[in-house]
Structure formats: structure tokens, C-alpha cells
Amino acid sequence: MAVEFAKGLVVSEVLSADGLERALFVAASNDSPLEHALLDTGALTAEKLEAELSRADAPSIQGLEADIDLLDRLPAGLCTRLLVVPLRFDERSNTVDLAVVNAFDAHAAEEVAFHLGANVVAMRASLEQVESALRDRPSYAQILSARPEKVAARPRMRDETPPPDPTYSVRRTPMWGTGLLSGTPREEPSEIPIPLTRRRSTFAPALDPLGDESVASITYSRLGGGLSLPDAELVRSRSSVPVGLPEPEDGSLQIDSLPAAAVEVAPSRTGRTSSVPTRREPEVTVSPATLRRADLPPPPDAELLDRPLTLSLIPPSITLREPVTTRNVAPRPPPPSALARNPSAPPGPPSHPPAPLSVRAPSAADPQRGSMAPSAGSAPEPSQVLAALKSAPDRDAILGLVLAGARVVARRVAIFVVRRGSFVGWLATPGLASSGEITALEIPADAPTVLAWASAEGTYLGPLDPSTHGPLVAALRTVSREMAAVPIRVHGRTAVVVLADELGDTLIATKRLEEIAAVAGEALARIVRAAKK
Structure with missing residues (x-):
């Protein structure tokens, strides 16, 4: 699948x-x-x-x-x-x-x-x-019945000589302890034995047997089992003796013993700084006296022990590249032929000058117009919005729930209500409604806009033509290349158009908006039926 x-x-x-x-x-x-x-x-x-x-x-x-x-x-x-x-x-x-x-x-x-x-x-x-x-x-x-029958093989005559039985040549491994089947003399083993361990390094002093075995075991365990025990003996040296570290006084990480082979021997380097700001590396300073043992002669490289040893407990810093900067490229406006004068066709430039777009101040009698304050919590679930729409008490509550549900899939949403042959800006997200330009818009229904196309045909997904959406583009300030316009119909007639911008996944966003619009239409029809009673 x-x-x-x-x-x-x-x-x-x-x-x-x-x-x-x-x-x-x-x-x-x-x-x-x-x-x-x-x-x-x-x-x-x-x-x-x-x-x-x-x-x-x-x-x-x-x-x-x-x-x-x-x-x-x-x-x-x-x-x-x-x-x-x-x-x-x-x-x-x-x-x-x-x-x-x-x-x-x-x-x-x-x-x-x-x-x-x-x-x-x-x-x-x-x-x-x-x-x-x-x-x-x-x-x-x-x-099978439609297929021709197979012809049976000719029976063998009684006096016919049968073919010889096939013979198989089987070679088996001889039993353990038996002699060789062939007369080939067996080669004598080599007199030179294969060494199981390598020779000790020339600069490493001789240690007592118990010390050798214990140091090899410690080295093997400290290296995580990455080397075999004979190879672990090779890496031990004068500096491979377990080192006792002083007990920290501040209750930090305590290390009982550590082979000096795992300690980084490096002089202090000044002037080396990391290109990325990191936290200060914790360091453990080991005095040279703790590395010497009384029963061992001083090693040839004793001058290295006079320098302080630094043990780094975190990995080195990593240099990061500078982030790549990108330019904000304004979307290219669609061609003027993208919208047609007929509302039933995709929006395009009108064949004759359309009715002028009027911008009026919002009336004081209009209730609940403007923006809906977002909730302090997380975004509501779609199922919660649909359930709330089915029990919404009035029109304003329904439109507020539509705005809240649309904000789940779009960052900027504006709701236009059909009133007296015009699309009137009613609600918008706080970013759009703060200026008051969306709620002051009144766009004629016969103008070739995406609102008219969505009202006549259905869901619209695409760009806005600046030549026919001048006031709307000015109110939105910035528009993306894909905007959605979804109608809310009551008894087959468009009552509200939801305009959504900055969608995430366009397929999921349009489907979610259509589901919300369908339930909102049923809720508005319920309010209308209740008002007529």
C-alpha cells in the first residue's frame, strides 16, 4: 500500500x-x-x-x-x-x-x-x-478440462535392457583418528613456533609478574575491551601505571584510578580559542608526584612528568559555519488573464471597469466586529471546534469559532460577511485587525475577486491579482502565492467567505477549512430556523 x-x-x-x-x-x-x-x-x-x-x-x-x-x-x-x-x-x-x-x-x-x-x-x-x-x-x-490431455509415456518392453543406475561419487570427511586415505605423506609441522605475544617495547622497564598481569587487565578494561589481552600489554608502559587522583572537595566527579595511557599529555597552549562559545571545560590537574612509584626507576621521558597533565572531560569544540542568509523575494504577481469578469470562472481582469470598491468606517451598530483574542493555551483541536459549532448559541459565536478553527491551519485569516450585495470585512486575526483596514473593507459582490469566485463556484486556492484586488492587497499588506477562499453556505446561498493566508500544507488546510465551513453552515441554518419560530 x-x-x-x-x-x-x-x-x-x-x-x-x-x-x-x-x-x-x-x-x-x-x-x-x-x-x-x-x-x-x-x-x-x-x-x-x-x-x-x-x-x-x-x-x-x-x-x-x-x-x-x-x-x-x-x-x-x-x-x-x-x-x-x-x-x-x-x-x-x-x-x-x-x-x-x-x-x-x-x-x-x-x-x-x-x-x-x-x-x-x-x-x-x-x-x-x-x-x-x-x-x-x-x-x-x-x-484444466479445456486444455489438451498429456500423452502418456511409452511402456517399456519386457525384453528391453533397462538403463544403468546412476552412480554418485561421494566424498566424506574421514572419522577423527583414522589414517589418511591417500598415500600422500603428511607434511611435518613447522619447527618455528608462532609467537603469541609481541616483544616488549625497548623503553618500557621490566615489571614484576603480578604487576604485569594487573596492569594489562586494567588497560584492557579501561580501553573498553577494544584490544586483546596480549595487545593490551603492548600499550602499557611506564605511564600505564594506574594513577590515583586527589579526591575533589566540591563533590564533583571523582575518578578512583586512571591509566596514564588514557591521559592526554600536552603542554599548556596559550592563544588557542574556540570559534564557538562553549562552557568552560572542567580540568583535573595531576601532580607529577602521584605518577611515580618508589619501587620503579625513573623512566627515560621523565622530563614530561615535570609538566602538569590536563584531563579533558568533554569533547573539543566544533567550529560551525555561518548560517546561510536568504533574500525575501516578493512573489511575482499572476498575469492579468488569471481572473475573468465572470464570477463563475477563475478570477481575472474585468472586460469593462467594475464597480468601484468603497472603503467605509465600521458602524457602531455592528456587534462583535474586529478581531478575536487568541486563547492563552494551545490551539484548539479540530474536533473540539466542530463540536462547539454544533452547539453555538448565536451568529457571533459561530464566526468566532470559525476564526479559531481556521487559525489552526493558517496564520492569517479574515472573514467576510455577505450583506446587501457586498462582501463586508467582519472578523480577522489580531495581526490583520489591529490596523482596522480589513474590517473597514466593503467589496462589491459583482467585482471580479476571489471572494466572488468562491461564492459562485466553491473553494479557491491560488494567488491574488493586484490589478483587481488593490484595496484587499493593501489591507493584507503582504500576500503569499497560495491563498484559500472557502464559502459558508446556508440553504444553498453563500453567507460568509473565509479568506486564509500563509497556509501550511495546502491539501490539509483546504480540507480542514471545508469541514469547518460545512458544520458552520449547518449551525447558521439552525440559528435562522430558531429565529423564524
């Missing part, structure tokens, strides 16, 4: 992550398609699964009839496992028409193309149609 399809189910909150996990476990355990697992576990209903699968950008087909020859050329059980049905084979173009349930999954078409050695054109069909086509195919008994 396509990863994008599974992610889309979880991101769009059609399916929970736990439900998808259970379905995947059932599909993997039973070796069944994930579509069947989603239905068997109750994660999705058949109608909801079909609605999600129909979102694929693929042609649909009705009335499936499987091609028996193509089914025989495919491995047994492949079509049932992938939920595909081969329909037709075109010899001239070497193309196979394939009906699939999940058009998001390209693996099914690739698998069929590999086995048939032909190009595959995938067409979407419902799960019920594909299962019916696979059930209605002729049984294997009918297929």
Missing part, C-alpha cells in the same frame, strides 16, 4: 494511528490486503474507505471482466493479494489495462508489468467490483 495514502489517512484524521497500527498487524499476520484489514478491524467503513480511495487522480471504470489468458500468465494468488484485475492486452502498443482498488499504490502496477513484460495503464475500480470479477472467473477445473 502506498505510504502517502496511509500517511494521508492519519494526517487528515480519517484514521487514528492506533487503528492503522492494528490494521497493519492484521494484514501482516493474515497475509491479506490492507483494505480488507481496515474493514475487518472496523477502522473504516466501506463507504468511508471508498470515499478516500476515490480521491486518487486516476480514471475510473465500471463493469469489469477479467482476461483469462492474462490471469494464467500471472502467479497464482497475485491478483487476490494486490486486488487487481487485468482487463485487456493491446499487442500493437504492448499495453495492459489493469483495474486496481488503490490507485495510490504504484507497486501493484509495477508488479503486474514485471510479470507480463508489458506497459500497464491503471484504472480505479471499487473493491466490490474487483472482488466480484475475481470470484466470477472460471474455476481451475474448467480451465
Whole structure:
């Protein structure tokens, strides 16, 4: 199954992550398609699964009839496992028409193309149609009866000499302790023994046996077992004797003993600074007296012991590159032909001068206009907004919930109400409503704007043409290349248009805005019905 399809189910909150996990476990355990697992576990209903699968950008087909020859050329059980049905084979173009349930999954078409050695054109069909086509195919008994019978082999005559039995040459390893099977004399082993340990370094003084063994064991354990025990003896030296460190007085990290081979012997370097500001490295200073033992002669490199040894407890600093700066490039405005005068077509420049856009001050009688203060907590969940819309008491509460729900998927939102043949700015996010320009807008409904196009056709996603949206662009100050306009309809007529800018994922944002608009339309219709009673 396509990863994008599974992610889309979880991101769009059609399916929970736990439900998808259970379905995947059932599909993997039973070796069944994930579509069947989603239905068997109750994660999705058949109608909801079909609605999600129909979102694929693929042609649909009705009335499936499987091609028996193509089914025989495919491995047994492949079509049932992938939920595909081969329909037709075109010899001239070497193309196979394939009906699939999940058009998001390209693996099914690739698998069929590999086995048939032909190009595959995938067409979407419902799960019920594909299962019916696979059930209605002729049984294997009918297929076998239609094939010619195999000719039996000629029986052997009684006086015919049978062929000799095949002989096999088997070579087995001789049993332990037995002599050689061949007469080849065995080579004598080499008289020169292989040394198991290397020679001691010339500058290392001789230590007592117990000291050698203990130091090697300590070195091996301090190095994390990275060297074998003989190799660990090689790295020990005069400086490999465990060092006793003074006990810290401030209760910091205490080290009982440490081989000097793991201590960095380095003189103090002045003038070396890190290019990245880091915290001060804790240092442990070891006096030379603690490194000497009374029963050992001084080593050849005794002059190094006169210098203080520094043990660094944190890794060295790392130089970071300067961050790359980018320029804010203003989006190129769309061509003037992007919007048409007709509201039922995508917005474009009018064929004749439209009605002028008027900017008026907000009336004092308009209730609850302006911005809605954001809540101090986190953003509300979409399910909470939808539940609150169903029980909202009045129009202002509904519009406030619409603004709060739209802010989950867009940073800047403005709500326009249809009043007396115009789109009147009503609510906006605090960043837009602080200047008062959005709530002072009144745009004629017959002007070629995205508001008129969304009111007549539906959801709009695209740029704003500055030539036809001058006052709106001036009120928004900055616009992105993709803005969404979603209408809220009451009894089939547009009552409110939600304009959203700075979207995150446009697919998820438009879907979420459409869900909020649908529930808000039902809530407004409920308020209208209650007012008429």
C-alpha cells in the first residue's frame, strides 16, 4: 500500500494511528490486503474507505471482466493479494489495462508489468467490483478440462535392457583418528613456533609478574575491551601505571584510578580559542608526584612528568559555519488573464471597469466586529471546534469559532460577511485587525475577486491579482502565492467567505477549512430556523 495514502489517512484524521497500527498487524499476520484489514478491524467503513480511495487522480471504470489468458500468465494468488484485475492486452502498443482498488499504490502496477513484460495503464475500480470479477472467473477445473490431455509415456518392453543406475561419487570427511586415505605423506609441522605475544617495547622497564598481569587487565578494561589481552600489554608502559587522583572537595566527579595511557599529555597552549562559545571545560590537574612509584626507576621521558597533565572531560569544540542568509523575494504577481469578469470562472481582469470598491468606517451598530483574542493555551483541536459549532448559541459565536478553527491551519485569516450585495470585512486575526483596514473593507459582490469566485463556484486556492484586488492587497499588506477562499453556505446561498493566508500544507488546510465551513453552515441554518419560530 502506498505510504502517502496511509500517511494521508492519519494526517487528515480519517484514521487514528492506533487503528492503522492494528490494521497493519492484521494484514501482516493474515497475509491479506490492507483494505480488507481496515474493514475487518472496523477502522473504516466501506463507504468511508471508498470515499478516500476515490480521491486518487486516476480514471475510473465500471463493469469489469477479467482476461483469462492474462490471469494464467500471472502467479497464482497475485491478483487476490494486490486486488487487481487485468482487463485487456493491446499487442500493437504492448499495453495492459489493469483495474486496481488503490490507485495510490504504484507497486501493484509495477508488479503486474514485471510479470507480463508489458506497459500497464491503471484504472480505479471499487473493491466490490474487483472482488466480484475475481470470484466470477472460471474455476481451475474448467480451465484444466479445456486444455489438451498429456500423452502418456511409452511402456517399456519386457525384453528391453533397462538403463544403468546412476552412480554418485561421494566424498566424506574421514572419522577423527583414522589414517589418511591417500598415500600422500603428511607434511611435518613447522619447527618455528608462532609467537603469541609481541616483544616488549625497548623503553618500557621490566615489571614484576603480578604487576604485569594487573596492569594489562586494567588497560584492557579501561580501553573498553577494544584490544586483546596480549595487545593490551603492548600499550602499557611506564605511564600505564594506574594513577590515583586527589579526591575533589566540591563533590564533583571523582575518578578512583586512571591509566596514564588514557591521559592526554600536552603542554599548556596559550592563544588557542574556540570559534564557538562553549562552557568552560572542567580540568583535573595531576601532580607529577602521584605518577611515580618508589619501587620503579625513573623512566627515560621523565622530563614530561615535570609538566602538569590536563584531563579533558568533554569533547573539543566544533567550529560551525555561518548560517546561510536568504533574500525575501516578493512573489511575482499572476498575469492579468488569471481572473475573468465572470464570477463563475477563475478570477481575472474585468472586460469593462467594475464597480468601484468603497472603503467605509465600521458602524457602531455592528456587534462583535474586529478581531478575536487568541486563547492563552494551545490551539484548539479540530474536533473540539466542530463540536462547539454544533452547539453555538448565536451568529457571533459561530464566526468566532470559525476564526479559531481556521487559525489552526493558517496564520492569517479574515472573514467576510455577505450583506446587501457586498462582501463586508467582519472578523480577522489580531495581526490583520489591529490596523482596522480589513474590517473597514466593503467589496462589491459583482467585482471580479476571489471572494466572488468562491461564492459562485466553491473553494479557491491560488494567488491574488493586484490589478483587481488593490484595496484587499493593501489591507493584507503582504500576500503569499497560495491563498484559500472557502464559502459558508446556508440553504444553498453563500453567507460568509473565509479568506486564509500563509497556509501550511495546502491539501490539509483546504480540507480542514471545508469541514469547518460545512458544520458552520449547518449551525447558521439552525440559528435562522430558531429565529423564524
